[in-house]
Amino acid sequence: MQIDATAIADVLILTPRRFADDRGFFSEVWNRETLRREAGIDAAFVQDNQSLTRAPGTVRGLHCQTPPRAQAKLVRCGRGAVRDVAADIRKxxxxxGQWVAVELSAENGRQLYIPEGFLHGFVTLTPDAELLYKCTDTYAPECDVSIRYDDPDLAIDWGVTVDAGQLSAKDRDAPALAAFDNPFVVEVAR
Known part of the structure; x- marks a missing residue:
């Protein structure tokens, strides 16, 4: 497994090794022991999600779950390509307020590890983009949060023209980050 840092130290790009032959390839996409030892990731994933988005330029996000049901995620693209975004909201x-964006595609096999305290979203780069992601907690509607994808305080560059007509009602009506009663706090060493 190749492990690459991003501009935000806690967000990692994980690229599994592929073993290819005439039939296709095999790849180990998650190994808890290897990633605990090599990257310090000790995540116990309890739920797998899958989404299919038909039209390019469609944004899903920005989302997170708050404590006590906060989630870390491991995201990969099973078909097509997306620009995946993680934004740090840990006070x-x-x-x-900074974010990283990584192209995930079925072809490049990259995965993005997103810890708790980050917003997550993506924009589709191809038709019929399929996203697969593991979560460290199950879905809890009472802890579910959406923040505007175009929040000026985050100023995310989605890399493509976003088709705002494709937004879900939840994402279209999401508040700005400044209006969010944010429970994520990092203790600052003194």
């Missing part, structure tokens, strides 16, 4: 973090 007191050196990277608060």
């Amino acid at each position: 007191g973090s050196d990277t608060y």
Whole structure:
């Protein structure tokens, strides 16, 4: 497994090794022991999700779950391609309000590890893009949060023209980050 840092230290790009032959390839996409040892990731994933988005330029997000049901995620693209975004909303973090974007595709096999305290979203780059992701907690509607994908305080560059007509009602009506009663706090060493 190749492990690459991003501009935000806690968000990692994991690229599994592929073993290819005439039939296709085999790839180990998650190994808890290897990633605990090599990247310090000790996540106990309890739910797998899958989404299919038909039209390019469609944004899903920005979303997270708050404590006590906060989630870390491991995201990969099973078909097509997306620009996947993780935005740090941990108050007191050196990277608060910053974001990283990584192209995930079925072809490149990359995965993005997103810890708790980050918003997650993506925009589709191809038709029929399929996203697969593991979560460290199950869905809890009472802890589910949406923040505007075009929040000026985050100023995310989605890399493509976003088709706002494709937004879900939840994402279209999402509040700005400044209006969010944010429970994510990083203790600052003194």
